[in-house]
Amino acid sequence: MDWLNWHNVSLVLDNPATKWVLLAFGLVMPLASILTWMERRQSAMMQDRLGPNRANIGPIKLKGILHFIADAVKMIFKEDFIPGSVHRGLFALAPVLALAPVLIAFAIIPFGPTVYPHELGNVLHSVPLAGEAPNLTDSIRLQIFQVDFGLIFYFAVLTLANYGGTIAGWASYNKWALLGGLRSSSQMMSYEVSMGLALMGTFLVAGSLEPGYITAHGWNSHYSPANPLNWLWLPQLPGLLLFFVAAVAETKRAPFDIPEGEPEIIGYFVEYSGIRWGMFFLAEFIEIVFISSVITVVFFGGYQVPFLDEDGFRFAGTLAALPHWAVVAMQIGAFGAKVFLLCWFQLLVRWTLPRFRADQLMSLGWKLLLPASLAWIMITALGKLILMSAGG
Amino acid sequence: MAHAAHDEPPADHDGPKVLAVHGKVRTIQVARPQAEDVTYLAATKKGIGITLRHFAKNFFLPRRKAADLGKAGGAPAQQAWKNEIETVQYPEERVEYPERFRGLHRLMQRDDGAVRCVACMCCPTVCPAHCITIIPEETGDNGTEKRPAVFEIDELRCVVCGLCVEACPCDAIRMDTGEHAKPVYERGDAIENRESLLARGIRSTAAQGGLGPDWREHAPAKAATPASHTHAPTKKK
Numbered sequence: 001m002d003w004l005n006w007h008n009v010s011l012v013l014d015n016p017a018t019k020w021v022l023l024a025f026g027l028v029m030p031l032a033s034i035l036t037w038m039e040r041r042q043s044a045m046m047q048d049r050l051g052p053n054r055a056n057i058g059p060i061k062l063k064g065i066l067h068f069i070a071d072a073v074k075m076i077f078k079e080d081f082i083p084g085s086v087h088r089g090l091f092a093l094a095p096v097l098a099l100a101p102v103l104i105a106f107a108i109i110p111f112g113p114t115v116y117p118h119e120l121g122n123v124l125h126s127v128p129l130a131g132e133a134p135n136l137t138d139s140i141r142l143q144i145f146q147v148d149f150g151l152i153f154y155f156a157v158l159t160l161a162n163y164g165g166t167i168a169g170w171a172s173y174n175k176w177a178l179l180g181g182l183r184s185s186s187q188m189m190s191y192e193v194s195m196g197l198a199l200m201g202t203f204l205v206a207g208s209l210e211p212g213y214i215t216a217h218g219w220n221s222h223y224s225p226a227n228p229l230n231w232l233w234l235p236q237l238p239g240l241l242l243f244f245v246a247a248v249a250e251t252k253r254a255p256f257d258i259p260e261g262e263p264e265i266i267g268y269f270v271e272y273s274g275i276r277w278g279m280f281f282l283a284e285f286i287e288i289v290f291i292s293s294v295i296t297v298v299f300f301g302g303y304q305v306p307f308l309d310e311d312g313f314r315f316a317g318t319l320a321a322l323p324h325w326a327v328v329a330m331q332i333g334a335f336g337a338k339v340f341l342l343c344w345f346q347l348l349v350r351w352t353l354p355r356f357r358a359d360q361l362m363s364l365g366w367k368l369l370l371p372a373s374l375a376w377i378m379i380t381a382l383g384k385l386i387l388m389s390a391g392g
Numbered sequence: 393m394a395h396a397a398h399d400e401p402p403a404d405h406d407g408p409k410v411l412a413v414h415g416k417v418r419t420i421q422v423a424r425p426q427a428e429d430v431t432y433l434a435a436t437k438k439g440i441g442i443t444l445r446h447f448a449k450n451f452f453l454p455r456r457k458a459a460d461l462g463k464a465g466g467a468p469a470q471q472a473w474k475n476e477i478e479t480v481q482y483p484e485e486r487v488e489y490p491e492r493f494r495g496l497h498r499l500m501q502r503d504d505g506a507v508r509c510v511a512c513m514c515c516p517t518v519c520p521a522h523c524i525t526i527i528p529e530e531t532g533d534n535g536t537e538k539r540p541a542v543f544e545i546d547e548l549r550c551v552v553c554g555l556c557v558e559a560c561p562c563d564a565i566r567m568d569t570g571e572h573a574k575p576v577y578e579r580g581d582a583i584e585n586r587e588s589l590l591a592r593g594i595r596s597t598a599a600q601g602g603l604g605p606d607w608r609e610h611a612p613a614k615a616a617t618p619a620s621h622t623h624a625p626t627k628k629k
């Protein structure tokens with residue numbers, strides 16, 4: 001059993017493929033599936049109903065959470081009907097194109113701090129005590145893909161999801177699906193512009209496009225990154241608002257669900273059924289999780305727990321020391337909790353607002369969000385310039 | 393508000409502000425979209441406030457007792473520290489049905505347990521859904537000449553109008569069971585036959601065989617009052 005040491009474990013765990021599998025199947029997929037249930041249950045509560053609460057395995061009921069398993073089973077075993085007139089190759093490709101980019105984009109999200117396996121039981125002092133240098137080898141970074149252009153990578157990859165809807169509409173050989181696909185591409189292209197620009201201010205303030213760096217440093221190097229006032233929501237509140245609106249439009253959900261408009265105006269996946277439809281559906285929910293993750297990482301300090309530094313809680317100079325494993329566990333939990341809360345908020349918005357008309361959607365995107373984000377970049381840049389010249 | 397005067401619009405009128413009135417023509421001030429309409433911010437904030445309040449209330453507070461839900465005549469007054477969910481989880485929780493709820497049919501019995509129906513064919517005649525099938529037979533008894541050999545009601549076709557009960561001259565068919573039509577796997581199983589209808593029935597309280605031609609003498613004094621009330625010609629017409 002001498003092969004079972006931290007070095008080999010780290011070799012496996014620090015592998016991007018392992019991390020991706022862990023993230024996708026440990027966090028993203030379960031959260032997205034549970035969101036399918038949560039969406040119905042939460043909307044019910046908002047409308048004075050009970051919602052789905054009956055699915056159970058014997059006596060295990062869990063308030064109905066198990067509905068997502070029933071849904072998955074149903075979708076997998078439903079007839080996968082393919083109309084005769086469709087373009088078969090593209091018809092099959094479209095759901096994959098909708099689902100894959102979101103899962104790939106998750107690579108840039110840091111979902112936890114760097115783990116130092118040899119120090120798990122010890123307190124990780126920020127200034128090492130004399131005589132005992134921490135053993136920082138075999139570290140496992142809880143981020144799959146760390147590149148300086150991280151958020152640009154996200155924009156680039158997520159644009160591909162655009163093709164999913166458009167190709168689905170085109171390949172279906174159905175006028176309504178085609179129109180839905182066109183609506184989808186026009187909407188996504190319009191809002192991608194302001195989505196990218198809305199984040200520009202945060203780049204200026206944080207000085208990096210790398211989500212891990214933003215999380216680990218905050219906007220003001222004088223304070224600990226765990227201080228909530230050091231998270232970017234404070235200097236970038238308008239940017240957060242603009243990004244949130246544009247990002248919700250990107251997920252193609254109400255109030256921006258013109259591309260789908262399932263019951264009345266008929267969307268691009270009208271010809272899809274069974275698990276292929278389920279993939280579009282799941283992609284939408286994964287996008288919710290993803291948008292929440294991006295907002296968490298960029299604006300709300302990512303995995304940072306308020307006032308929790310790597311050696312323990314620190315209030316006003318006093319330190320309540322915690323071992324490394326506890327810190328890591330709390331930070332991963334904090335990331336999950338923040339993402340979950342933001343998902344909840346997106347569902348709240350989705351069940352509050354009625355759908356925009358196509359013209360309202362376009363004028364909101366081009367006439368309001370775009371100029372506002374441009375103006376906000378200018379203001380941020382000016383502010384940064386003034387601060388820099390004042391601070392030397 | 394519905395009777396707001398044409399000439400003098402009340403000051404707190406919700407609609408557009410009226411600038412001048414010329415007979416039936418009014419000059420009103422049209423609201424141009426304001427900044428808050430263009431950004432949707434004010435309305436969004438208000439809407440989220442409403443939905444958030446409902447969510448918080450329904451999420452954190454306990455449900456009202458099932459007995460309080462779905463009361464006839466609307467929900468009971470808001471109870472403190474209870475949420476606003478109205479759903480009744482049916483098989484486990486049931487609301488009391490109103491007295492006149494029309495449920496599954498039943499056939500009433502004579503004193504000896506035989507079917508009360510005299511196969512007069514009133515109910516199949518009146519039934520708008522044509523879902524009652526009766527094949528009469530002779531009883532061989534001079535008092536009651538006919539009875540149904542076959543009495544079938546297709547509960548899937550029945551529109552639960554209750555006209556059959558109204559039509560029946562001898563309290564033989566009733567819909568007061570308070571039961572719903574059962575779920576079935578085969579359509580044929582939804583057809584109730586004489587035996588199943590009779591099994592649900594009880595002895596009728598109505599006097600058997602009627603009261604005879606001299607019923608006026610025997611009839612209880614009180615029973616005469618509603619009868620004369622219903623049959624009295626109305627002077628209004």
Ligand code: SF4
Pocket residue numbers: 515518519520521522523524545549550551552553554555556557
């Ligand atoms: S309730 Fe109406 S529809 Fe049903 S059997 Fe009676 S008369 Fe026919």
Ligand code: SF4
Pocket residue numbers: 508509510511512513514515516526556559560561562563564565
């Ligand atoms: S149930 Fe009543 S109305 Fe129908 S046939 Fe029998 S006696 Fe006549």
